[in-house]
Amino acid sequence: MIVRDSVRTYLDATRPQPDVLLAEMEAHGARDRVPILDPHSGALLHVVARAMGARRIVEVGTAIGVSTLHLARALPDDGELISFELDRERHAAALSYLTRARLRARLDLRLQDAHEGLPQVEGPVDLVFLDGIATQYDAMLEQVVPLLRPGGVLVVDNVLVDDPIANERAGVARGEERSAAGLDLNARLLEHPELVTTLVPVGEGLAVAARR
Numbered sequence: 001m002i003v004r005d006s007v008r009t010y011l012d013a014t015r016p017q018p019d020v021l022l023a024e025m026e027a028h029g030a031r032d033r034v035p036i037l038d039p040h041s042g043a044l045l046h047v048v049a050r051a052m053g054a055r056r057i058v059e060v061g062t063a064i065g066v067s068t069l070h071l072a073r074a075l076p077d078d079g080e081l082i083s084f085e086l087d088r089e090r091h092a093a094a095l096s097y098l099t100r101a102r103l104r105a106r107l108d109l110r111l112q113d114a115h116e117g118l119p120q121v122e123g124p125v126d127l128v129f130l131d132g133i134a135t136q137y138d139a140m141l142e143q144v145v146p147l148l149r150p151g152g153v154l155v156v157d158n159v160l161v162d163d164p165i166a167n168e169r170a171g172v173a174r175g176e177e178r179s180a181a182g183l184d185l186n187a188r189l190l191e192h193p194e195l196v197t198t199l200v201p202v203g204e205g206l207a208v209a210a211r212r
């Protein structure tokens with residue numbers, strides 16, 4: 001939790017009841033310990049995509065499709081969202097949920113490592129959402145920033161808390177402090193010559209950046 005308990009309680013109380021499908025996906029995430037997107041971060045993504053009139057979106061880390069649902073619901077009928085996921089089971093679950101949400105026509109869900117898939121994506125793209133593994137973002141940044149149109153938006157999740165998966169791989173214990181790798185990434189986002197970036201204390205922390 002990166003905001004006080006009382007703020008979180010208030011935010012949770014103001015959240016509209018999720019629809020049946022989203023509630024089922026959230027229960028699936030909790031049951032199987034799939035690290036799904038915080039609902040308030042999902043709401044922010046939806047508002048940003050809707051406000052900017054996004055038509056083309058790229059996502060890294062579909063998991064079971066929670067963030068994909070928030071984003072795809074902001075797209076027009078002829079919009080397009082390309083989303084990458086490495087895990088076969090999660091990809092299949094996302095496919096099933098998003099078909100039930102009647103969003104399949106605007107989705108291109110790829111069971112593929114984003115490092116390999118991103119070079120095949122043609123720009124311009126309105127919005128990119130990075131929600132894979134934090135240690136990979138450094139390299140991915142250089143793949144996705146050139147895809148964004150001027151004024152396009154990059155959103156990166158988990159920028160204000162330690163990423164347990166990344167820490168485990170790096171042999172770092174989970175702690176209160178942002179790991180050195182995470183701080184480096186934030187500095188790169190904030191200082192990137194092509195981006196104007198702000199760090200938003202919602203969920204696990206979102207970096208929201210506009211391409212110059």
Ligand SMILES: C[S@@+](CC[C@H](N)C(=O)[O-])C[C@H]1O[C@@H](n2cnc3c(N)ncnc32)[C@H](O)[C@@H]1O
Nearest residue numbers: 036037061063066067084085086113114131132
């Ligand atoms: C934090 S979860 C994504 C959560 C999802 N965006 C949501 O809102 O529910 C991260 C996912 O990224 C996937 N992933 C990690 N590295 C990846 C890569 N290089 N390419 C594609 N998927 C990747 C993992 O398998 C995992 O399911």
